[in-house]
Amino acid sequence: MNPLTRRDFLRLLPAGTAAALLVGCGRAEESALPTVVPTPDALSPEYTARDFLSAWQQGNYDAMHAFLTEEAQTRYPIDDFVGYYQMLSREATLYEMAATVVGAARLDATTAAADFDVSYKTRLAGDITARPRIPMYLNEAKQWRIAWSPAMILPSLGADNRLRMFPRTSTRGVIYDRKGQVIATQGAVVTLGVVPGEVADAAAVNGLLSELLGRSAEEIGAEYAGQPETWFIPIGDISFEASQANYERLQGTAGIALRERASRAYPKGATGAHLVGYIGTVSAEELSALGERGYQESDIVGKMGIEKGAEALLAGKKGGRLAVLSPEGAEVETVADVAAVQSRSLYMSIDFDLQLMCEEVLGERKGSIAIADVATGQLLAMATWPRFDPNRVLTDNAYLVELANDANQPLLNRPAQGAYPSGSLFKIVTMSAGLEKAGLPRTDPHLCTGVWTELGFPMACWKESGHGNIDLFHGLEQSCNVVFFETGQSLYGVGETALQEMAATYGIGQLTGVQMDENPGLLPDPAWKAAALDDVWVLGDTVNLSIGQGFLQTTPLQMLRVSLAVASGWVRPLSLISSLGDPLGASEPEPQPTPDAPPLAVSAERLATVREAMRAVAVPPMGTASGSFGDFPIPIAGKTGTAETVPGQDSHAWFSGYAPYDQPQIAFVGMVEYGGEGSGTAAPMMRELLRRFYNVAATEASTTEEEAQSE
Incomplete structure (x- = not known):
């Protein structure tokens, strides 16, 4: 066996060996050994000490046990030896260690000892260091062997003492909306179980549990078959309300037992479900990422929405006191003590009254609606459909499986995770790039005949008869494809990434900063193209991109951010958090500062042109959204979008903008998957929302035949 070098080392554990390690702490009371320099003497006890520590760090129990004296091996058989390390490792919540010999010496002809420094990282009690001692004896084969005992790990453990972790926890914070309505709070669920020895009628037990849990009676019977008669065998969870409604039936069926435990409650049900999310037991993958914060296998963690995105705030951080106890339970030593970090209650930026309004307007259309505060970038509402009930997710595994397998993807948070071509909404970006990067004037002239053939094949404008002579400004107003084909061509002449540079400035192809899982989309x-398709970028790619087609994939929140940037002149990150509070409500909530935001890379004069063109979109007679907003009393700036999808499918319908035009307060986006024309579907939908938002009396919006066919 080759000896290790004298150099200190730190090794992360291989996967699967974390449970093999054992925490130790404290200083050995023996006098320090002299530091020795290794010699070529193969009998040096330091070699044995180093090899033992190396095996420990690798979780190689067999190798460790082989280094023990015969007496130690007899006293601690391999199974007991391994079990001791694993048990104490679990108790100490250990996940990483490192050790190195600092001194070794022969004490006489047949005895030696080695001191080593060891450091441990625990999930609950923090970092611990120690300098234990390894006693060794020379056997008849002239090999140094270790007289192992728990004192090698922690001097105060001795032979009979035990290690005990006393966790310190923090109650999960409450989630409110911006007005103080409770969105998520502590609740209760009831675990239904069976005590096998008390079952008088197995068919009755299995039948009732099958009815309440949605599982087969055969499966339930198998859960407790052969289990100890006095044990409580958990079968499944139901809500507290369901347990109360069925209390007499449950209590009247011998063998069924109930246990109540703390959980989470979502008073708004399916409203805002994707925003709020839900909690669940931490997975192995999540544990590997969160373990350093004190999470353990049975802990609860946010799985979606703000419950996941603000996990660190809502959960706080567990602490713990690690102590050595005597066989009688008296405390011998406090090894380490770390206080818990208190959780925070969270006030979302969402107005749940507005959220409900958005969901009512969206109805049962697969799509998205989102509204943000122009001044701060805080989201005020974010609706999608289909939705789900997070309360059912907590207690009904079959429901969660059903949601996951549903072709309509009710668990998909479409505003943040749905990725689509944006269609003509992207023309806002292309116009900005044409003005700023290509130096085009707002009056840049074009001729639209309905078909453009500059690439050698026909590319159509939505208006088959063409727009005739039209400039860049009116090209956005009327969403003329030919104007933007040629603007894209001009930008390609400036540089093949000129358009992408402007799109990146607007935040296309990037996360928006909102505190939830997002899809970054794709800004090709x-x-x-070279990496993904092994192909070169050509003019046609830029031309397609200029009208929001081709390889482009954007999320509704990204397109909301485009309108937000035009309205404010700043590229603000989006946020779901308005303020933070004490979980017990003992102090006033602390408003969260508006994050710094870079200015939009468009000059004031050119940005004013983009704003005017977006305003013209909503103004008769030519604006593509004028049928929805021409008579609207609040001045709106916006852009319609009709994004082509796969052949045989309707287009995605978009409308995004801001209001009021002269003093922007809100930015908004509406999108309907396969909804058809932006002017015919998305714009009327958003008019209805803004009508309710501004409390405008209902009137019948007029849409001309041309507008119904437009972008």
């Missing part, structure tokens, strides 16, 4: 460029 030459590097991406």
Whole structure:
């Protein structure tokens, strides 16, 4: 066996060996050994000490046990030896260690000892260091062997003492909306179980549990078959309300037992479900990422929405006191003590009255509606459909499986995770790039005949008869494809990534900063095409991108951010958090500062042109959204979008903008998957929302035949 070098080392554990390690702490009371320099003497006890520590760090129990004296091996058989390490490792919540010999010496002809420094990282009690001692004896084969005992791990453990962790926890914070309505709070669920020895009628037990839990009677019977008669065998969870409604039946069926435990409650049900999310037991993958914060296998963690995105705030951080106890339970030593970090209650930026309004307007259309505060970037509402009930997710595994397998993807948070071509909404970006990067004037002239053939094949404008002579400004107003084909062509002449540079400035192809899982989408460029498709970027790619088609994939929140940037002149990150509070309500909530935001890389004069063109979109007679907003009393700036999808499917319908035009307060986006024309579907939908938002009397919006066919 080759000896290790004298160099200190730190090794992360291989996967699967974390449970093999054992925490130790404290200083050995023996006098320090002299530091020795290794010699070529193969009998040096330091070699044995180093090899033992190396095996420990690798979780190689067999190798460790082989280094023990015969007496120690007899006293601690391999199974007991391994079990001791694993048990204490679990108790100490250990996940990483490192050790190195600092001194070794022969005490006489047949005895030696080695001191080593060891450091441990625990999930609950923090970092611990120690300098234990390894006693060794020379056997008849002239090999140094270790007289192992728990004192090698922690001097105060001795032979009979035990290690005990006393966790310190923090109650999960309450979630409110911006007005103080409770959105998520502590609740209760009831675990239904069976005590096998008390079952008088197995068919009755299995039948009732099958009815309440949605599982087969055969499966339930198998759960407790052969289990100890006096044990409580958990079968499944139901809500507290369901347990109360069925209390007499449950209590009247011998063998069924109930246990109540703390859980989470979502008073708003399915309203805002994707925003709030839900909690669940931490997975192995999550544990590997969260373990350093004190999470353990049975802990609860946010799985979706703000419950997941603000996990660190809502959960706080567990602490713990690690102590050595005597066989009688008296405390011998406090090894380490770390206080818990208190959780915070969270006030979302969402107004749940507005959220409900958005969901009512969206109805049962697969799509998205989102509204943000122009001044701060805080989301005020974010609706999608289909939705789900997070309360059922907590207690009904079959429901969660059903949601996951549903072709309509009710668990998909479409505003943040749905990725689509944006269609003509992207023309806002292309116009900005044309003005700023290509130096085009707002009056840049074009001729639209309904078909454009500059690439050698026909590319159509939505208006088959063409727009005739039209400039860049009116091209956005009327969403003329030919104007933007040629603007894209001009930008390609400036540089093949000129359009992408402007899109990146607006935040296309990037996360928006909102505290939830997002899809970054795809802003295609030459590097991406070379890597993904092994092909070169050509003029046609930029021309397609200029009208929001081709390889482009954006989320509704990204397109909301485009309108937000035009309205404010700043590229603000989006946020779901308005303020933070004490979980017990003992102090006033602390408003969260508006994060710094870079200015939009468009000059004031050119940005004013983009704003005017977006305003013209909503103004008769030519604006593509004028049928919805021409008579609307609040001045709106916006852009329609009709994004082509796969052949045979309707287009995605978009409308995004801000209001009021002259003093922007809100930015908004509406999108309906396969909804048809932006002017015919998305714009009327958003008019209805804004009508309710501004409390405008209902009137019948007029849509001309041309507008109904437009972008």
